[in-house]
Amino acid sequence: MKKTNPHRPGWRRTTPIEGSYRSIFKWGAPDGFKHPNDKLYSFLKEALRMTDADFDQPGSQGDEPVKLPPQAPVGISDRHLAHFIALVGDENVNADDFSRLKYSSGKTTEEALALRRHHAVNIADAVVHPRHAEDVIEIVGYCDQHRIPVTTYGGGSSVTLGLSPVKGGVILVTQTHMNRVLDFSEKNQTITVECGMMGPAYESLLNNAPDHFDTGRRYTGGHFPQSFEYSTIGGWIMARGSGQQSSYYGDACDLVLSLNVVTPAGTIKTKNFPSAATGPAIHDFFKGSEGTYGVLVNATLRIFRHMPKHRKRFCFIFPGWTDAITAVRDISQGEFGMPSMLRISDAEETAIGLKQFGIDGTLADMFITARGYKPGIRCIGIGHTEGEKKFSKCVYRNIRKICRGHGAMSLTGYPVRKWEQSRFSDPYIREDLNDFNLIIDTLETSVTWDNLIPVYDRVRGYIKSRPLTICMTHCSHFYPQGTNLYFIFIGRFESSRSYIDFQRGIISAIADSGGALSHHHGIGKMAAPWMDAYLGPEQMAALRCLKKHFDPNGIMNPGGTLGLDPEIH
């Protein structure tokens, strides 16, 4: 029997045209792509009842040059622009349409969908690239005096409408110049970096510390969000991010030793102690403030010894979801150290994962199935350990013992290596799907162990109640007290509006079921409308009290971020 080549859609393989809308909304590197493989493509067609014909012609791809509508004029006067130019130089101020739109846009799905339709809302009046903290102090002071809104652009990878300058004003782009190392101490295992340093540059510096800092050892920053390649240190901290290895290294908040934040009320430079009992820790006031209190200009972070050779990879298949959950809880509470990476997928994500890992339909798959791990019920768990050699091995052995104790079978480390290859590239798949009018989006929440299943059932139930909608769920950040739940959905929507309504329904389902409004994406302007009910009036008043203190004129990322100034939303 001759095997015919399968049909493959014309996935876009060309870089966006410079200056186009696509060059703004496309994820990541202009020449970076991740196309669905044949198995995933088949699955999508089957699950969403689509045919090859649906993938014949892509929809709007946003290749047109950016041109802002006349109703988006420069809202700050020439005098202000001239001031910024005089301060930072002509080359560091942009007021052209493309720059204004680019730096006003994050990577929220609804932003991408709008840009595809040339729909541009919430655009800054000018873009300024400060050269250093002193520039930021000058700019914030001037803008405060003249009531010009200031929004900070780090990596631009927000998926919560974290940018979206509702009131226009100035965007400060920190990644252009403010990406230097200010201090490094091997003795203290700390590094002080400017806020605009991007993840890969940071990690590369630390991995190659012997070359850069004349150290005896290599180091790692330990922070690897999926947006790693297009995220900044400032963004990690100010949006309370987590990374794929945060179960071991800690969330972004935990990495901070001290912060230096420029606010309209002055500059806050906190102390550099590993711990102190000198009143409430003021750096904590800023973690998660999402630019509403001030601009983080630099931070001193904890770094870690880098020993990648000690990594032990594992992959287990569990009989079912509750087995997997019980196992990872046991791991997280086991008092033997944490794995550096750990992820368990529910049955639907497992089925798709096995396709992506190239296991589905193979002899291995048949073997697994024959051993009683039933498709549609079985769940996969992957991870790896790190640290000192014997420690890493000890953690691995404990995990293996626990997983086996919960009925799991080892699938070797192969799937983890596959996962590692694509750990930062999965977001690229969005453009391919969007090109053919499919929407993929993600929402996440934090839960204690006893609330995991109720939140999972409620949120997944809501998503699956929509016909022809894929819902993949996993847990990927672990604490002795709970975990995060991460939902990925894929579907066809008749309009952006119907997608947004559905997506907001997921946030409501999370809130109603008692999950956190976010585990690591942040709140931005997207989840902000839920904040009052979520935190309650007393806690919102405390956040607003600090807002009023640090930013009395309401110029810092105004327009609803965190729900602090909803009246002007």
Added chain:
Amino acid sequence: MKKTNPHRPGWRRTTPIEGSYRSIFKWGAPDGFKHPNDKLYSFLKEALRMTDADFDQPGSQGDEPVKLPPQAPVGISDRHLAHFIALVGDENVNADDFSRLKYSSGKTTEEALALRRHHAVNIADAVVHPRHAEDVIEIVGYCDQHRIPVTTYGGGSSVTLGLSPVKGGVILVTQTHMNRVLDFSEKNQTITVECGMMGPAYESLLNNAPDHFDTGRRYTGGHFPQSFEYSTIGGWIMARGSGQQSSYYGDACDLVLSLNVVTPAGTIKTKNFPSAATGPAIHDFFKGSEGTYGVLVNATLRIFRHMPKHRKRFCFIFPGWTDAITAVRDISQGEFGMPSMLRISDAEETAIGLKQFGIDGTLADMFITARGYKPGIRCIGIGHTEGEKKFSKCVYRNIRKICRGHGAMSLTGYPVRKWEQSRFSDPYIREDLNDFNLIIDTLETSVTWDNLIPVYDRVRGYIKSRPLTICMTHCSHFYPQGTNLYFIFIGRFESSRSYIDFQRGIISAIADSGGALSHHHGIGKMAAPWMDAYLGPEQMAALRCLKKHFDPNGIMNPGGTLGLDPEIH
């Protein structure tokens, strides 16, 4: 040669008389004592150039019944007292001299010295024992309305003038009734307890969880400050405490999942998530607020599996102080998990420690000396590991390897067992010394590794510049980025004033050398005068902004705590 019985001073072996000053200032259990052993007594005489005659007659022992001077009248009206009685019952309100003084006093050395002299300052007008959170809400609301100061008494073990109700008012004693478990979740490994639960009751509940909560496992709270037996959970959190095992379990702040705080501006009950990206974490605003924002009524804390059988004890003798420091830094940065307890002593503390452990002058001592560990230079390090069996062993083996790599020799686990026997009893020695006009006191600071020696040299230099003054120093809480430095001094002072001046000079030396004003004792009213210079005006303004918000009328622990209201100090 016949050995004569050595002279022994008449160390006090009788419990304080009920209602006496001594019953207030004496540390811990009324019938608890720790007398200097013969070797330590000899050492004290030698080091301080004293003779047996100096220990013939004790000074004032504070055995007289408490009687407040007429200039300390009840400052709140009978109407207010009647209100409190109507609210909580007659049995839960005290306005007698003894109760007022007892619950207005912490364990700061200068408080003890003053009480010995019947000198009573800063006394509350009334003592109220709230029965539950609702009582606290009522009382705080009433006091806010009537501008009556409110100070919270937890375990009463503050050594920073944390109580000391400068403006009088009401003391809320939480340990009397508010010591219940409100919730327990084995699945989440959390417990919700009222603020007034004492350390031993808490730990006993958790160790015996199978009996109390029908759990499958035993648990530990992991928090063991030296004041353990006379400290409360509320105090641990609100003063940012640390314990002897915090290097492994985390500082008090790290144990908190959520807090419930009653403030004049309303009740703050934070969310119970292990981590969340929903704006600044509001529970962090209260950690270390030392009662100036509100009353912590209950908290949900992380608990840990209790596996004492896995404990591995170790003790090493290092050639010198820098060897010991380098070793513990290497341990803290080693990425193999942390020991549960670890402490290195400088040469002076080592010399005294070897006397206390009964090693000094023995054959073992001669052997150690012969091996090149010279008295006066050598330094001792002790500790133990915990957790899962293989993990604990792995940590131990790494520590052993590192210590040996820094020239240390193992002294077996014996000194650790000795230390464990007296881990909470050392403070009892203060009364014996004070009885004979010797003063012992402690101050601590937090340092990064690169600042350890400069701070040590400066502070120790200051202490040793005073003639005939013993100074023992150790590090006992470890982080990859640094440690705490703990100074103990003993000397004879001609007056309380001269002692206080000298002690304040130590705080100045710490501040001037760049150490933190406190690592885990807190600030209270003692270090408060240094806060403005320490944090700077911008950070103090942020703390005062929250003070104004939560406590607009300045009734919560007023009179200078944390330096938030210095104008009324």
